[in-house]
Amino acid sequence: MNEVLIVTLLAILMGLVVGAVVLVLAGYNPAEAYKTMFLGIVSRPKYIGWTLVRSTPLILTGLSVAFAFRTGLFNIGAEGQFMVGVLVAGVLGYVIELPAIIHLPLVIIGATVAAGLYGGLAGYFKAKYGVHEVISTIMLNWIALYFSNYMVYRPYLKNPQPEATYDIHETARTTIDWLQPLLGRSVKANWGLAISIIVVIWVSYYLFKTVQGYELRAVGYNKDAAEYAGINVNNCIVKSMFIAGALAGLAGALHVTGVSFHVSKLAVSEGYGFNGIAVALMGNNSPIGVLLCALLFGGLQYGGTKMGTLGVPSEVVSIVIGSIIFLIAISKVFKPILKYINKAKGEVVK
Amino acid sequence: MSDFVRAFAFILGTTLMYATPLIYTAIGGVYSENSGVINIGLEGMMYVGAFAGAAIAVVTGNSWIAFLGAGVVSGLFGLLHAVACIKFNANQTVSGIAINFLAPGIALFVSRRMFNGATMTPSVPLELKLPRPLNGMFNSLMETYPDNLLIESLSTIFNQYITVYIAFAVVFGTWYLLYKTRLGLRIRAVGEHPKAADTVGVNVYRIRYLCVSASGFLSGLGGAALSIAIVSNFRPGLISGQGYIALAAMIFGKWKPRTTMLACFLFGATKGLQFFLGGPMVGFEISADLLAMMPYMITIVVLLGFVGKAVAPAASGKPYEMDVR
Numbered sequence: 194m195n196e197v198l199i200v201t202l203l204a205i206l207m208g209l210v211v212g213a214v215v216l217v218l219a220g221y222n223p224a225e226a227y228k229t230m231f232l233g234i235v236s237r238p239k240y241i242g243w244t245l246v247r248s249t250p251l252i253l254t255g256l257s258v259a260f261a262f263r264t265g266l267f268n269i270g271a272e273g274q275f276m277v278g279v280l281v282a283g284v285l286g287y288v289i290e291l292p293a294i295i296h297l298p299l300v301i302i303g304a305t306v307a308a309g310l311y312g313g314l315a316g317y318f319k320a321k322y323g324v325h326e327v328i329s330t331i332m333l334n335w336i337a338l339y340f341s342n343y344m345v346y347r348p349y350l351k352n353p354q355p356e357a358t359y360d361i362h363e364t365a366r367t368t369i370d371w372l373q374p375l376l377g378r379s380v381k382a383n384w385g386l387a388i389s390i391i392v393v394i395w396v397s398y399y400l401f402k403t404v405q406g407y408e409l410r411a412v413g414y415n416k417d418a419a420e421y422a423g424i425n426v427n428n429c430i431v432k433s434m435f436i437a438g439a440l441a442g443l444a445g446a447l448h449v450t451g452v453s454f455h456v457s458k459l460a461v462s463e464g465y466g467f468n469g470i471a472v473a474l475m476g477n478n479s480p481i482g483v484l485l486c487a488l489l490f491g492g493l494q495y496g497g498t499k500m501g502t503l504g505v506p507s508e509v510v511s512i513v514i515g516s517i518i519f520l521i522a523i524s525k526v527f528k529p530i531l532k533y534i535n536k537a538k539g540e541v542v543k
Numbered sequence: 544m545s546d547f548v549r550a551f552a553f554i555l556g557t558t559l560m561y562a563t564p565l566i567y568t569a570i571g572g573v574y575s576e577n578s579g580v581i582n583i584g585l586e587g588m589m590y591v592g593a594f595a596g597a598a599i600a601v602v603t604g605n606s607w608i609a610f611l612g613a614g615v616v617s618g619l620f621g622l623l624h625a626v627a628c629i630k631f632n633a634n635q636t637v638s639g640i641a642i643n644f645l646a647p648g649i650a651l652f653v654s655r656r657m658f659n660g661a662t663m664t665p666s667v668p669l670e671l672k673l674p675r676p677l678n679g680m681f682n683s684l685m686e687t688y689p690d691n692l693l694i695e696s697l698s699t700i701f702n703q704y705i706t707v708y709i710a711f712a713v714v715f716g717t718w719y720l721l722y723k724t725r726l727g728l729r730i731r732a733v734g735e736h737p738k739a740a741d742t743v744g745v746n747v748y749r750i751r752y753l754c755v756s757a758s759g760f761l762s763g764l765g766g767a768a769l770s771i772a773i774v775s776n777f778r779p780g781l782i783s784g785q786g787y788i789a790l791a792a793m794i795f796g797k798w799k800p801r802t803t804m805l806a807c808f809l810f811g812a813t814k815g816l817q818f819f820l821g822g823p824m825v826g827f828e829i830s831a832d833l834l835a836m837m838p839y840m841i842t843i844v845v846l847l848g849f850v851g852k853a854v855a856p857a858a859s860g861k862p863y864e865m866d867v868r
Binding site for chain 1 (some may be wrong): 582626627632633636638640642643644645646647648649652655656660756780783784788790791795830833836839842843
């Protein structure tokens with residue numbers, strides 16, 4: 194096992210311990226609470242299904258943030274890019290009528306490209322005008338939120354009853370019908386997870402096995418050295434933000450086509466993008482790490498709500514997640530343990 | 544003419560009101576980053592400050608204790624960030640994001656425990672909110688001179704909660720501290736070139752602990768300036784991104800106190816314009832959602848048009864280890 198993996202596992206373990214301590218201090222029984230949470234994730238096929246459905250957007254928003262990090266960019270904008278994906282998928286899924294074989298790809302690709310352009314805009318602002326991507330993506334998040342709310346209220350899109358658009362057509366959905374007898378209708382089993390896993394594999398390949406991926410990572414390691422080596426840094430910044438935006442937008446598209454089927458009016462954003470930041474950091478910005486941590490994050494979030502039956506505030510999950518990330522940040526504390534493990538393996542201690 | 548004056552006064556008054564919580568938090572960021580520590584955790588610190596302020600006000604019935612208490616509670620989160628960044632050489636962005644999950648989580652957890660499962664604190668009674676120091680003066684002036692446009696407008700602009708005036712004092716004090724005192728010179732030296740500062744005998748670690756804790760303290764004041772002055776309780780959506788806006792204002796203000804304050808005013812002014820255009824004073828109706836987009840669009844346009852490359856303090860984001868060359 195490599196060191197990063199050990200540190201991450203230790204951080205997860207210790208994060209759960211911190212959560213347990215908080216529960217004890219607040220007068221709850223942590224063993225009972227964690228058991229309820231765990232059973233709430235795995236004890237029924239339905240629960241597992243819900244956890245996977247909940248984790249799917251986090252895989253892609255986490256991947257989006259991790260991808261940008263690899264090029265030395267901090268994409269706080271996954272949140273807004275996700276919303277652009279949701280909006281475009283919701284609109285294309287409703288206003289166009291086509292056979293599924295054309296309609297579904299059109300909806301997903303349209304939403305992905307639109308969100309890619311939205312992310313690329315922040316890259317362009319940075320490359321051309323020197324605007325820090327942290328500021329521009331924060332602003333773009335809010336613009337996406339309010340623009341989406343504006344569109345939801347257009348008469349040709351708005352469903353009269355709920356605060357949302359009309360549902361998209363059947364031809365634009367990724368629902369898996371044959372899983373429904375097993376999981377029940379409420380789970381909304383869909384192809385999103387499978388598509389996300391394929392994208393994880395593609396991103397691993399692109400980042401680590403292609404020249405373009407090498408260039409993007411080189412810019413992330415050392416911008417000046419990359420430029421000296423003849424890499425077009427500004428080009429890389431725009432490209433990286435485009436791909437990051439597209440990944441987050443795909444998350445939104447898969448959410449609409451698989452789970453929500455419409456765009457809702459939102460008072461504040463739903464947090465898929467911000468949680469993606471946590472997933473990327475927990476997964477050490479590696480595609481496979483992001484995949485696993487998204488599942489963990491989704492599981493904690495979904496299982497955490499089950500603790501409510503015991504009267505335990507589900508916010509303890511945020512404390513656990515925050516502690517895990519904090520412990521990863523201060524991973525130096527695990528050095529003695531790593532030393533011990535290395536010694537046990539008889540390797541030379543660094 | 545009088546309509547124009549009233550509109551102008553309304554926008555200015557709203558500007559001051561909305562900019563104030565941002566100013567505290569953004570100035571907090573100025574301290575942290577000038578000493579060389581990136582603080583993405585402003586959002587979480589502001590969040591927990593807003594909760595602590597409202598909760599302490601409800602429990603103690605004293606808004607001043609609540610205001611300072613909010614600063615102290617958030618200051619503890621600043622200290623946590625400081626320990627991670629200074630003692631453990633943490634990646635400062637990662638630690639800051641961790642705070643953004645931890646602090647709201649703890650705030651909501653404690654809220655549910657304290658207020659029978661509610662994530663919203665009870666309202667702070669009006670007389671327990673922070674005072675408006677000039678309220679009495681303006682009220683008596685308006686009684687003495689009814690229908691005086693000047694006094695009415697001045698009241699709209701300047702009859703603010705005391706947090707607004709304290710914010711000005713904080714900006715001035717920060718500017719003075721950073722640029723006119725020895726401590727300020729040391730802070731900036733630590734942020735630009737910690738090794739050099741260390742060589743001439745400045746305690747890099749102590750300065751950073753001080754500044755990062757101060758940034759937590761000020762973020763807490765920013766949160767409380769919202770929860771016990773502008774509104775009168777804490778609820779989960781109250782902060783929703785204002786800490787990030789403050790962070791943006793600090794970068795926009797190029798890490799300096801006065802320009803950071805101006806960036807906060809720009810943001811407050813666009814908010815003022817938004818409420819003015821959405822209010823009854825204009826004769827036409829614009830979609831509230833499109834208006835709500837406006838502050839963010841104006842900010843981007845201003846960034847594109849008027850501001851060059853932003854340069855952070857040179858050592859910002861880099862952990863400092865004494866024995867490493």
